Structures are given as C-alpha cells and as structure tokens.
Amino acid sequence: MGAIPPAVARYRRTARYRRREEDEVSDAVRVTARLPAPPARVWPALTEPARVARWFGDLAGPLTVGEDNRLGFDDGDFFTLRPTALVPGRTVEFDWRFLGVGKRQRVVWTLEPAGPGAALLTVADHDDSRTPAEAAQLHEGWTDFLDRLARHLSTGRDARYALRDDIDGAIDLPAGPYRPLAHPTLLDWLPVAEDGFRPAWFFVIDDEGPRRFALREWELREDEKLTFTVAIPETAGTPAARVTLAPVGAGLRLSFAHRGWTALGLPDGRAQELRRRFTATWVASLASARDRARAAAGPG
Structure with missing residues (x-):
C-alpha cells in the first residue's frame, strides 16, 4: 500500500x-x-x-x-x-x-x-x-x-479495475513523545467512540455527514499493533482492519490495511461508494495523526 x-x-x-x-x-x-x-x-x-x-x-x-x-x-x-x-x-x-x-x-x-x-x-x-x-x-x-x-x-476497450479489496496506506511521523497506538491517545485521531466500557463504534465522517458502524474483535498491543473488524449493515461482512507502528529512518511509520470490501455482496455502485467513504475517513485519520505527532515533536 x-x-x-x-x-x-x-x-x-x-x-x-x-x-x-x-x-x-x-x-x-x-x-x-x-x-x-x-x-x-x-x-x-x-x-x-x-x-x-x-x-x-x-x-x-x-x-x-x-x-x-x-x-x-x-x-x-x-x-x-x-x-x-x-x-x-x-x-x-x-x-x-x-x-x-x-x-x-x-x-x-x-x-x-x-x-x-x-x-x-x-x-x-x-x-x-x-x-x-x-x-x-x-x-x-x-x-x-x-x-x-x-x-x-x-x-480499444476500457481495461480499468473497478473495486480493490483492500483499503491501505501509510504515513511517516516524526520521532517524539506522541504515541498514536496508545490508549486513549489513539482515540484522538482514529474515529472511534467508546460505549463507556470499550471501543464500540467506528465513525465515517465526510461531506455526506457522519455514519457509525459497530466495532468487533478490538485488540490493542500498545505502540505496536491494533486490530478490529467493522460490521456492515445489511451484509454479513465485517472488513478487518490492522494498524501498525514501526520505526523507519529517524521516525515512525503508521500503516493500516482494511480488508474485505469485495465480499460484502453489495451492488457494485453501493460497494464502491461505501469503500470511497471509508477511504476518505482513513486518509483524514492519518493526516490527523501526522499533525498531532508534529505538534508534539515541537519545532525542527
């Protein structure tokens, strides 16, 4: 990715x-x-x-x-x-x-x-x-x-792919005190809400407004890895997300992969739109983590 x-x-x-x-x-x-x-x-x-x-x-x-x-x-x-x-x-x-x-x-x-x-x-x-x-x-x-x-x-015909199964990407963060995969810090940049006891909802927020999806199988290994699944209404699908943090050069690389978008059984148009909304949310989340890490690292 x-x-x-x-x-x-x-x-x-x-x-x-x-x-x-x-x-x-x-x-x-x-x-x-x-x-x-x-x-x-x-x-x-x-x-x-x-x-x-x-x-x-x-x-x-x-x-x-x-x-x-x-x-x-x-x-x-x-x-x-x-x-x-x-x-x-x-x-x-x-x-x-x-x-x-x-x-x-x-x-x-x-x-x-x-x-x-x-x-x-x-x-x-x-x-x-x-x-x-x-x-x-x-x-x-x-x-x-x-x-x-x-x-x-x-x-002479179109040869593009229509829908990729994974949403994935990465962003490089400066070294410093910011801990993007520590609780509760990760709730500052990842659009997740708790129900009073545990993380329960993943929010997709874009130009069409917010929409929440139930979280399942949440597992956090602080400063290393986070995994969870997201339940998609009207389907049996639970796309699985994995977020990792690893050293790279003088800083850290925050990476994610969210898999399972081609097996939801949705019409192509709905599947593409849903994946687009999750992609936009992940992009905004990575950018938020980067900005917070830069602010924590200070000038230079």
Whole structure:
C-alpha cells in the first residue's frame, strides 16, 4: 500500500505480458513490456486524461511540468502527483504520494520503438525505504497495469479495475513523545467512540455527514499493533482492519490495511461508494495523526 502504492498491488498475469530478464525488483522497481502499438499511439495513453482514464485512472487535468495533479480511481484510492519532466514521445516523469499522505515516490515512464507497430514501455518506481517483499509486490502491481494498457491498446476497450479489496496506506511521523497506538491517545485521531466500557463504534465522517458502524474483535498491543473488524449493515461482512507502528529512518511509520470490501455482496455502485467513504475517513485519520505527532515533536 514501506509505503507501497496499494492501488498498483493488484496482480493478474496474462499471456499478453511476459516478464523480461532485465526487469528489476529492488528499492527501484523496474518493469518493461512490449506493447502492441507504435510509440505515437502509446504516448496519448500515458499523457491525455481521456486516454489515461481508459486503462489507469482519472487525471484531474492535463499533465503539466511543475503543476499539481491528481490520479483517482473509482473505489476511492488516489495519488496526488506533480510532473517533473515530459519529453514528447519518450519520457514521462513525476513524483506522487498515495492518498496524498504517503511517502513521496518518483515514477519514470520511458517509451521506445520496438519494430513495426510495437513499442517498449519501461516504468521505474523509486523508493529507497521499501523492503524486498514490498518491492516484489509492487513489481506485480505494475505488471498488472502494463497488461491493462496492452489490452486497451489492442482492443480499444476500457481495461480499468473497478473495486480493490483492500483499503491501505501509510504515513511517516516524526520521532517524539506522541504515541498514536496508545490508549486513549489513539482515540484522538482514529474515529472511534467508546460505549463507556470499550471501543464500540467506528465513525465515517465526510461531506455526506457522519455514519457509525459497530466495532468487533478490538485488540490493542500498545505502540505496536491494533486490530478490529467493522460490521456492515445489511451484509454479513465485517472488513478487518490492522494498524501498525514501526520505526523507519529517524521516525515512525503508521500503516493500516482494511480488508474485505469485495465480499460484502453489495451492488457494485453501493460497494464502491461505501469503500470511497471509508477511504476518505482513513486518509483524514492519518493526516490527523501526522499533525498531532508534529505538534508534539515541537519545532525542527
């Protein structure tokens, strides 16, 4: 979702993509695919919002070097991004943050001809803090997205995914006295209310107002891990959340994963809307934890 972009962690290998020996799996993940179109056809699919929306996500506007943009997905996931280089027909480079709060990562797309009617596209995703396991997962995610691009170029049809099972993300906090996974401090940033005896409700609060969901199976290991499930009315689903705190560099990384959104038995539209609302709440919660940790750490 290290801060792996979870939106690229869906992997489905098909015959259209075959891993090349030069693909790299490390802190700088690199994946190359041969695409069934010349560079002149591939370039618009990488840069023009209407084309990017057919296989990847929704750009807020045209890519412009130095200007902030946003790449959104139907299920509520998004990246904030800023292009740093655009070489027409050749290179797209940008920095992005998953959910707008994750660690900044640098992504570089490199396009080159590969004979009549074909092109090679390489994507390199740089982050010096990810583990080998995280890099391998990210490699699989980029493999899936390059396959979706190849299918779109081959058929002209949409190739986007509709709903991802996990909501997950992470934010880096400064070192200091703030303890985001200690009771009752965690109630300051996590939208949870107690019933007088124990945590009982998880509140989703966004532009549509508050809505509460019953909490179950709450378990807290202070300063390390929190787990719980959330009951979804009118379904048998109880998506399970896991929040962890771990040292990274000179500070701490607060991470979460909330799983079980594709097994609720809801119509696609309702499932997407529910997941979007929970995603927005988690984003706001991470940002609140970051702000409180910064305030507790003091100047510098």
